[in-house]
Amino acid sequence: xxxxxxxxxxxxxxxxxxxxxxxxxxxxxxxxxxxxxxxxxxxxxxxxxxxxxxxxxxxxxxxxxxxxxxxxxxxxxxxxxxxxxxxxxxxxxxxxxxxxxxxxxxxxxxxxxxxxxxxxxxxxxxxxxxxxxxxxxxxxxxxxxxxxxxxxxxxxxxxxxxxxxxxxxxxxxxxxxxxxxxxxxxxxxxxxxxxxxxxxxxxxxxxxxxxxxxxxxxxxxxxxxxxxxxxxxxxxxxxxxxxxxxxxxxxxxxxxxxxxxxxxxxxxxxxxxxxxxxxxxxxxxxxxxxxxxxxxxxxxxxxxxxxxxxxxxxxxx
Amino acid sequence: xxxxxxxxxxxxxxxxxxxxxxxxxxxxxxxxxxxxxxxxxxxxxxxxxxxxxxxxxxxxxxxxxxxxxxxxxxxxxxxxxxxxxxxxxxxxxxxxxxxxxxxxxxxxxx
Numbered sequence: 001x002x003x004x005x006x007x008x009x010x011x012x013x014x015x016x017x018x019x020x021x022x023x024x025x026x027x028x029x030x031x032x033x034x035x036x037x038x039x040x041x042x043x044x045x046x047x048x049x050x051x052x053x054x055x056x057x058x059x060x061x062x063x064x065x066x067x068x069x070x071x072x073x074x075x076x077x078x079x080x081x082x083x084x085x086x087x088x089x090x091x092x093x094x095x096x097x098x099x100x101x102x103x104x105x106x107x108x109x110x111x112x113x114x115x116x117x118x119x120x121x122x123x124x125x126x127x128x129x130x131x132x133x134x135x136x137x138x139x140x141x142x143x144x145x146x147x148x149x150x151x152x153x154x155x156x157x158x159x160x161x162x163x164x165x166x167x168x169x170x171x172x173x174x175x176x177x178x179x180x181x182x183x184x185x186x187x188x189x190x191x192x193x194x195x196x197x198x199x200x201x202x203x204x205x206x207x208x209x210x211x212x213x214x215x216x217x218x219x220x221x222x223x224x225x226x227x228x229x230x231x232x233x234x235x236x237x238x239x240x241x242x243x244x245x246x247x248x249x250x251x252x253x254x255x256x257x258x259x260x261x262x263x264x265x266x267x268x269x270x271x272x273x274x275x276x277x278x279x280x281x282x283x284x285x286x287x288x289x290x291x292x293x294x295x296x297x298x299x300x301x302x303x304x305x306x307x308x309x310x311x312x313x314x315x316x317x
Numbered sequence: 318x319x320x321x322x323x324x325x326x327x328x329x330x331x332x333x334x335x336x337x338x339x340x341x342x343x344x345x346x347x348x349x350x351x352x353x354x355x356x357x358x359x360x361x362x363x364x365x366x367x368x369x370x371x372x373x374x375x376x377x378x379x380x381x382x383x384x385x386x387x388x389x390x391x392x393x394x395x396x397x398x399x400x401x402x403x404x405x406x407x408x409x410x411x412x413x414x415x416x417x418x419x420x421x422x423x424x425x426x427x
Binding site: 191 | 358359360384387388389390392393394395
């Protein structure tokens with residue numbers, strides 16, 4: 001972020017000036033990035049995932065991750081990508097992880113899940129009570145399609161209706177359906193609570209869709225989103241906006257304080273954004289099979305200027 | 318001066334207080350209170366402000382409240398409808414004065 005150094009302080013400098021050291025509490029969440037293969041190429045993607053990417057987690061790495069989950073006693077396991085639905089052995093990973101954690105969560109872009117080949121995966125998710133976290137950036141078709149690709153809104157709505165029909169998002173079904181809204185551009189996300197109310201009202205009124213909760217996250221200036229920021233002339237303004245919105249009150253609730261992230265190749269990171277920025281945990285490459293247990297409380301978390309995205313406004317928890 | 322309106326001038330708004338700080342303080346306190354959540358949400362107020370910004374054709378306000386609407390979670394459809402509301406009122410205000418025209422014309426006409 002050399003071009004912006006003169007305009008805002010480095011994230012590390014802000015922490016230093018405020019005498020803050022970002023360290024891990026108890027790592028009770030295991031995040032697994034199963035690979036960069038995706039059926040979409042969203043403009044806000046911090047990983048540059050897409051149909052052209054071939055990186056996916058293989059069976060051996062899945063075994064290593066499952067063994068680590070057994071050692072780590074994580075209360076939650078969060079599976080992300082890319083589109084995890086496209087990973088050939090995802091069912092194997094889900095079955096292996098299910099008995100090892102209280103909450104097993106899968107992030108979905110909805111379109112990958114809607115493919116006819118995913119029927120057995122849907123059945124498995126219901127059987128294992130996998131909580132679903134689905135991308136749904138806006139209740140506006142033009143903004144959703146601008147961010148995620150032409151026709152994605154219609155396919156997402158159809159899939160959400162299908163999920164509702166299967167019980168997802170319905171009261172007392174035990175099948176949790178949460179949505180994630182990332183801004184469709186170079187602006188900060190809206191207040192999460194207010195947006196959840198609005199999305200619930202709009203989704204029910206427009207499409208008869210129900211869901212459990214909504215998360216609003218800032219876009220992280222890495223990967224394809226950073227390229228878009230540069231091309232559209234928004235990079236400097238967006239970085240400055242994030243830095244100006246730095247809120248030290250968010251630090252205690254940052255997800256990296258309670259999480260450890262494992263990439264498709266088994267490399268361990270502090271979070272998925274450090275994975276995108278190629279900053280491994282402790283600053284050096286470490287494979288998940290080498291970890292006897294999760295990093296303990298007090299261990300330093302690697303930071304970069306992209307961390308401003310998680311500390312802006314209400315934060316990214 | 319090449320342009321009367323420069324985007325970066327929006328950030329200098331507070332400088333208006335340099336010559337009359339007490340008045341500026343009263344204005345900005347009031348302004349902040351107006352846009353806080355009340356009977357209307359801050360998001361709804363930002364949409365009204367966007368419509369008004371178009372009615373008074375203030376480029377600073379259009380810039381500020383476009384961003385504000387987006388960051389408060391309004392979508393482009395809602396924002397476009399707010400602009401149409403402003404347009405309808407402006408257009409309607411012109412058109413309804415046609416009644417004055419007709420009244421005067423009727424008085425003068427046989």
